[in-house]
Every structure is written in C-alpha cells, then in structure tokens.
Amino acid sequence: MTLTEKVAYLKGLMEGLNIGDNAEGKVLKAMADILDDMSKSVADLESEVSDAQEYLDELDDDLADVEDIVYDDEDEDEEDYYDDDEDDDDEEFIEVECPYCGETVYFDESVDPDDIICPACNQSFSCICDECDGECGDCDSCDACEDLKKLDGDDDE
16 A cells, blocks of 8 residues: 555544544544645655656666767777777888988888988988998998998088
8 A cells, every 4th residue: 555545544444433523533633634745745756756767767878878979989099099009010110310400210111212301301311322322231330321421411511
C-alpha cells in the first residue's frame, strides 16, 4: 500500500469505529487530515523526482554522445600525430653548416647536395667538395673540403 492508501484506510477505520465529535475524536480527525495532506505532498515530490531522474538520464546519454564526437576526433588526431612522429624517426637527415651565416642546415636524400639553400640567409651553396666529390666520407677532416669551407666563408665578407 502507498502512503495515500494507508491514510485513506485510517480515515475509513475512524469512520467505521464511529469516532465522535468529542475532543479526542476531533484531534484524531485533524491528525488524519494532516496525514492525508502530507501523503499527497510526498506523492507529488516522488513524481517530480522521477521526472527529474528521467531527464537527467537523457542528459547523461546526450553528453556521452557529445563526448564521443569531441574526444574521439582528438584521440584520432593524437594517434595520427604520434604515428607521423614515428615515421619521421626513420628518415635520415644530413647536417651541414652554412658557409655564409654558420646556421646548421638539415636536409634529406631527396635534396640535391650541390644546390642547398640556407633557410636562415637564403644563400645557395654546395656541400660537395670539387676535389673529392664528397666521396671521402669524412668531409669534416678532408683538407680540400676544409679549404672549400674557408673560401666560401671568405666570399661572404
């Protein structure tokens, strides 16, 4: 039985027992009326809470859908970003110093080493020595390459 049904039963019991209009009867009837009002208020509150819970569940579902849309795209972007980084690690870069400005220039195998353009000073230079054609394998210690670097550096002044 619900609370309202119990109060209705109590009122029916009071009528069946012929509770009179004496002082005690009046108090019991007033208490039954108060209980009736309270049971109706509680029933209304239960209904409102139930409606609010349903609405909250719908909002939670909608929010989950929005999170899937927003955060799934981010996760894919992060995966692409990290996948790209891993691919970059496999590439080998050649590192040379610009004879004009001294800036370190990086390039890969696809760039012609005879026509390097420094991104810092926009000067074109070659990183292949005319005497050894870069075949010495150690251009940093090759005397001819070292002389070329000095000559190229003097042209800048």
